[in-house]
Amino acid sequence: MIEKLKPILEKNGIILDSSTYAKLEAFNEMLLEANKKTDLTNIKPEDMHIMHYADSILPLANKDLFLKGSSCIDVGTGAGFPGMPLAIIRSDMQFCLLDSLKKRCSFLQYAVNELCIKNVQVIHMRAEDAARGALRESFDIAVSRALAPMNVLLEYMIPFVKTGGRALCWKGPQIFNEMLDSLSALEILYSTPDGLYKIPLDGLEHNVQAILKIKPSPNKYPRRAGTPSKKPLV
Template sequence: MPIYQAMLMDWNTRMDLTSVRDGDMASRHFVDSLLPMKTEGLIPKTGRLIDVGTGAGFPGMPLAIANPELKVVLLDAQEKRCSFLRAVKEELHLDNVEILHGRAEDAGRDGKLREQFDRAVARAVAALNVLSEYLLPFVKVGGRMLCWKGPGAVEEVPAAKSAIAQLGGKNVCTLPMAYENEHHVLVCADKKEKTLPQFPRKNGIPSKRPLK
């Protein structure tokens, strides 16, 4: 983790990868990424996980480092972030990590990725009903989506349940996560049925016209 953090600080001065501006803030992101590992069954030790809209690699990269037998795909729409993540992968010799440049809407329709993952995760990249359309198409039946959200996410859940059900999800729950003065919520949903072929919709549509 120290090498990853040092690379993040260095690259960020040149490429503006993330809002993380100091070592303390980066450390909080690392801890926040790994907190779900304290709850048995949330993060598998093996299998496949995809981090959608990974940015500078949170939470997927720390999870990959901590679970070397877990195959982790890091997906992001910005090539500069993917370049950074490739450099981290090479420096740390992370054979269990794959970096993909692309949008969630396109990748979720790719037969090599669609419903191929035990977990699909994201960290505060959109409203929950939008996130669900990004994540659930990647999750195989029997898998689970995990969303790192702020404390206000509890209020998003009732409105998102219909969207989650339309995408094949069920059993939505929220788990509080706290680290020092940081308070977050992990929103989880199980994949119970295959996602209908019309989802995800075309680029930009999930955010412009969220499922209801």
């Protein structure tokens, strides 16, 4: 996997040392092995370097998005993307990987322990519930990849972010229509678009939409578990 990933990263100015690549490779091997028994990802092994790793890592080229010492929550991390690759590379940051499925969290905790990754906390909880407790408004950054439409995703993510922090949403070519559908959600959640960053992957239209949080989230959001997806903010 690494021999395919490394040229893509270096082409975009991301230079990693051999020990970092070794951890990425080890995590990938753990994921492939675990995926034989537990359905963690449907991406084919030969496509992992692009669809999981490059897609997760390339936004690091935009240095203003991931500042040294910042805290980041990956909302709906799934098999650990983008959170695990980001955490492996950015040991100067603190990461929380949040997911509602126990099997995913169990795998991620195993990987964190095996790889001795010290800057990651894995939490098994729904976003709507987690954002009402100690994690509320406690992160500089929230990230999420392929979790939900933007007007749903914002209700999941924004309550985790401190005022002045950002939600970074990985999106495909539908981003412009999704943003149009999210105007009410942005207003309700006191947030605003703060830049669209292209992920330079050949033949793929992948983007990161940054959303800036302007002031604290209203206490009623997020609504109870299941409501944001059934009744999106419009």
